[in-house]
Amino acid sequence: xxxxxxxxxxxxxxxxxxxxxxxxxxxxxxxxxxxxxxxxxxxxxxxxxxxxxxxxxxxxxxxxxxxxxxxxxxxxxxxxxxxxxxxxxxxxxxxxxxxxxxxxxxxxxxxxxxxxxxxxxxxxxxxxxxxxxxxxxxxxxxxxxxxxxxxxxxxxxxxxxxxxxxxxxxxxxxxxxxxxxxxxxxxxxxxxxxxxxxxxxxxxxxxxxxxxxxxxxxxxxxxxxxxxxxxxxxxxxxxxxxxxxxxxxxxxxxxxxxxxxxxxxxxxxxxxxxxxxxxxxxxxxxxxxxxxxxxxxxxxxxxxxxxxxx
Numbered sequence: 406x407x408x409x410x411x412x413x414x415x416x417x418x419x420x421x422x423x424x425x426x427x428x429x430x431x432x433x434x435x436x437x438x439x440x441x442x443x444x445x446x447x448x449x450x451x452x453x454x455x456x457x458x459x460x461x462x463x464x465x466x467x468x469x470x471x472x473x474x475x476x477x478x479x480x481x482x483x484x485x486x487x488x489x490x491x492x493x494x495x496x497x498x499x500x501x502x503x504x505x506x507x508x509x510x511x512x513x514x515x516x517x518x519x520x521x522x523x524x525x526x527x528x529x530x531x532x533x534x535x536x537x538x539x540x541x542x543x544x545x546x547x548x549x550x551x552x553x554x555x556x557x558x559x560x561x562x563x564x565x566x567x568x569x570x571x572x573x574x575x576x577x578x579x580x581x582x583x584x585x586x587x588x589x590x591x592x593x594x595x596x597x598x599x600x601x602x603x604x605x606x607x608x609x610x611x612x613x614x615x616x617x618x619x620x621x622x623x624x625x626x627x628x629x630x631x632x633x634x635x636x637x638x639x640x641x642x643x644x645x646x647x648x649x650x651x652x653x654x655x656x657x658x659x660x661x662x663x664x665x666x667x668x669x670x671x672x673x674x675x676x677x678x679x680x681x682x683x684x685x686x687x688x689x690x691x692x693x694x695x696x697x698x699x700x701x702x703x704x705x706x707x708x709x710x711x712x713x714x715x
Contacts, residue, residue: 407625407705409639410583411603411611416466417441417551418572419452419459421478421660422607423466427700430642432693433570434577435609437466439554441473442530442572443541446548448521450572453655458545461663466512475537476507477544479663508540514556521552523572529555564647565635568692576647576690580631581608585687588628593673601670604660606652606688610639612705625705631689632713638706641697649714651684680715 413422414435420443429436443451443459453459461478514531521530530552532538537551554571562568562576570577581603590600603611612631614623624630635646652674659666671685680686 406615407582407612407623408615409610409699409701409703409705410613411608412699412701413607413609413611414438415607415609416464416473417443417459417462417475418450419443419456420462420464420475421460422604423464425701427698430578430640430644430693430696430699432568432577432696433554433558434573434693435699436468437470438577438609439571439573440466440470441533441551441553442521442523443545444521444530444550444552446550448519448530448550448552450521450523451545451547451549453658454653456545456547457658457665458663460658460660462541462544471512473510473512473533474507475510475540478661508537510534510537510551512553514553518555519552524574528560528572529558531555562647562692564690564692566645566647566692566694568645568647568694577693578610578644578691579606579608579650579688580610580612580634580644580691581606581650581688582625582628582631583611583613584626584628585631589670589673589687592677593669596669596673598669598673602660605656605658605670606650607655608688610699615704624707629713629715632715633710634689634691634707635711636694636707636709637691638708640699640703641695642693642699643695643697643708644691645694646711647690647692649680649686650688650690651680652687656687678715682714686715 412425415422416437418439463476465474516531518529533551541549614625657665674685
């Protein structure tokens with residue numbers, strides 16, 4: 406049986422992820438995932454496709470969602486410590502940051518709503534004020550605003566299992582196996598390309614074989630087994646398959662440098678991961694059928710399998 410080896414939430418769409426020890430899976434995904442978004446002054450979403458420096462913004466958010474910190478990785482803020490998981494389920498150091506390279510923001514949910522554009526669809530966002538706008542505009546080099554998903558947000562996502570999400574591209578949860586990444590690395594090595602970090606693909610849940618098991622004894626040892634999952638239970642939560650994850654130019658961005666790093670992995674993926682419906686796919690997306698607690702080390706129990714769509 407597979408187990409969860411990593412959990413990541415991305416409080417601000419397009420910015421760096423926060424690794425977690427445990428979290429609550431809400432109907433819209435991991436707690437606080439993509440609950441904020443950077444937009445242009447006219448409300449259009451910003452993404453690493455056009456603004457790769459977003460990768461260098463390291464957000465952290467309090468457990469209750471009331472306090473958001475934006476820190477600059479470029480300016481030496483780092484990840485806050487030695488990588489040991491800290492309080493509230495968040496991996497990090499002592500959480501103490503200060504100075505002009507970071508912003509501590511009291512999140513508002515009572516400010517006026519404004520229209521925001523996400524892939525041509527109009528949603529509402531709560532503007533988080535001038536201080537956040539100034540910090541992001543200075544860091545990204547383009548006029549920007551920060552908005553939060555309003556409490557009344559009721560977005561409907563598509564796919565085999567309908568659901569909801571915050572400002573994610575589509576479905577609430579993106580799951581990827583280590584076996585799939587290992588297989589990609591083997592194919593890239595045939596081209597003379599070096600391996601890439603998992604963060605190129607920005608998953609929420611990473612799975613692997615259970616510790617102590619041999620690869621032949623566990624379905625998670627097979628590359629792309631996640632493509633065939635239709636229903637599964639992880640911890641106290643149930644998830645339903647929606648679609649495969651279509652990959653875009655964000656995977657070309659070196660998440661540590663905040664800049665495009667070359668043609669991989671899309672060049673290699675295009676040779677063996679083209680979906681019948683179009684696009685290059687890697688990983689799978691899921692809706693939340695039953696919310697509940699998730700933790701690193703939880704077993705992944707597949708209740709229903711289906712045919713892969715690639």
